[in-house]
Amino acid sequence: MLFGYNxxxxxxxxxxxxxNGAFYALLSLGLAIIFGLLNIINFAHGALYMLGAVVxxxxxxxxxxxxxxxxxxxPLIVGAFGVLLERTMINRLYKLDHLYGLLLxxxxxxxxxxxxxNSIGSSGVTYSxxxxxxxxxxxxxxxxxxxxxxxxxxxxxICITTWLILEKTPIGATLRAATENAALxxxxxxxxxxxxxxxxxxxxxxxxxxxxxxxxxxxxxxxMGSDVIIVVFAVVVIGGMGSILGSILTGFGxxxxxxxxxxxxPEASGVVVFVLMIVVLLTRPAGxxxxxx
Amino acid sequence: xxDTMLEVRGLNAWYGESHILHGVDFDVKPGEVVTLLGRNGAxxxxxxxxxxxxxxxxxxxxxxNGTETIGLxxxxxxxxxxxxxxxxxxxxxxxNVTENLMLPPVIAPGGxxxxxxxxxFPNLKERATSQGTKLSxxxxxxxxxxxxxxxxxKLLLLDEPTEGLAPVIVQQIGRTIRAIKERGxxxxxxxxxxxxxxxxxxxxxxxxxxxxxxxxPNAELEQNMDKLHDxxxx
Numbered sequence: 001m002l003f004g005y006n007x008x009x010x011x012x013x014x015x016x017x018x019x020n021g022a023f024y025a026l027l028s029l030g031l032a033i034i035f036g037l038l039n040i041i042n043f044a045h046g047a048l049y050m051l052g053a054v055v056x057x058x059x060x061x062x063x064x065x066x067x068x069x070x071x072x073x074x075p076l077i078v079g080a081f082g083v084l085l086e087r088t089m090i091n092r093l094y095k096l097d098h099l100y101g102l103l104l105x106x107x108x109x110x111x112x113x114x115x116x117x118n119s120i121g122s123s124g125v126t127y128s129x130x131x132x133x134x135x136x137x138x139x140x141x142x143x144x145x146x147x148x149x150x151x152x153x154x155x156x157x158i159c160i161t162t163w164l165i166l167e168k169t170p171i172g173a174t175l176r177a178a179t180e181n182a183a184l185x186x187x188x189x190x191x192x193x194x195x196x197x198x199x200x201x202x203x204x205x206x207x208x209x210x211x212x213x214x215x216x217x218x219x220x221x222x223x224m225g226s227d228v229i230i231v232v233f234a235v236v237v238i239g240g241m242g243s244i245l246g247s248i249l250t251g252f253g254x255x256x257x258x259x260x261x262x263x264x265x266p267e268a269s270g271v272v273v274f275v276l277m278i279v280v281l282l283t284r285p286a287g288x289x290x291x292x293x
Numbered sequence: 294x295x296d297t298m299l300e301v302r303g304l305n306a307w308y309g310e311s312h313i314l315h316g317v318d319f320d321v322k323p324g325e326v327v328t329l330l331g332r333n334g335a336x337x338x339x340x341x342x343x344x345x346x347x348x349x350x351x352x353x354x355x356x357x358n359g360t361e362t363i364g365l366x367x368x369x370x371x372x373x374x375x376x377x378x379x380x381x382x383x384x385x386x387x388x389n390v391t392e393n394l395m396l397p398p399v400i401a402p403g404g405x406x407x408x409x410x411x412x413x414f415p416n417l418k419e420r421a422t423s424q425g426t427k428l429s430x431x432x433x434x435x436x437x438x439x440x441x442x443x444x445x446x447k448l449l450l451l452d453e454p455t456e457g458l459a460p461v462i463v464q465q466i467g468r469t470i471r472a473i474k475e476r477g478x479x480x481x482x483x484x485x486x487x488x489x490x491x492x493x494x495x496x497x498x499x500x501x502x503x504x505x506x507x508x509x510p511n512a513e514l515e516q517n518m519d520k521l522h523d524x525x526x527x
Contacts, residue, residue: 173392177385184383187345188397189371189444 021255052211124221240290
């Protein structure tokens, strides 16, 4: 007990909030990587996350391919679709204003959602939790559905691994350098156009991966992307455009904040992220982890 | 291999609407150190960038070891064996000194080892984990030169490597250029400071208003001093 509150429901809600946070982190991480190198605000990100969930559903129902292989296959398929999208469309926009990239990717998002709505319907379909992750796990202060615990842990590991690749490996150094000055990096002999294509593929692959992990938590439906992407853009703004570590920490942090708000003042849980976004924009326009321009 | 390593003929270049180079012609032979001298805005840096493929709009002919490069992308040109040390140095702020040094991929054998680069520039070893842009101007210049010595590129384009540096650092860079010439590298150097250029170069091309207007062998520099003063407006 603290200030008249029983702490364990608050803790429990916070941990459940981390499940949402896990998806925010995975999605905003991909957005940050893409924005950093391509300077494109990828509005299709939510739709590609939805596509990850739909692909894993299709793999199961038409090919009998289950959750674990889908965890690898669906991100690869979504990533390959991203590569195609970058090669055929997005790469024509780099010399133009941000607005064009935003319009194109927003259009792609609408088309993808429309196709999925026509094929599986608006109400969506369910994807069951894999056998090994059914049931609940006792955490001491709460009993947590094992699958949700898996989502938080797996997402955290994936985010940290991605961050380590970007910060500690030669390919990460090349990517950071190209984000600063792509023309010079290319003049050293690096095939920057290919690097850009693969980076976009990897960024949307992360969205696809988040989609597979989300399939058993939420229903697989055409709107699941647009539901989450608005919050994810708020996460990116709060964390700081293009900041990798910032997007991971802010993603988990905001999930936690939403969870806390849900237990203390549930009515505010839907707006707390946006209130924080306004406060951050007023006080630190570059975001919590962004560098002032 | 032909007698000429770099053969530039009728090189034109534009930045947007501005026509900067109006038919630049010159040659560089293997193992030479050649400078481009000229006033501010004469087109020296644009010539370097055009050779490297960093200027979008360029016409004419740039042959490297007989291969035409005028239509190639900069990464393809790099793989033929040309590397640039740009005027603004181009040190990456998000990379530490070692990451900056290791960034350009090795494109051919024959580059210097990291140990050899550290021997030339001991500061780079001491500051290996510092953020690239936290280095002094001189150290950043050493890093910008050092990182292209590793790659095995045979023709190095050095754009004003001594600009804004203390005399003792300028001397160190002079020693470095002479040392890499001895190792068989070929250097094309842009310089404002022809007194420095005279200590390292074999020949000098004078660039003015986007064309090469004269060539002076280093041995004849003294006799041509009046002419040179006139060209450079010093």
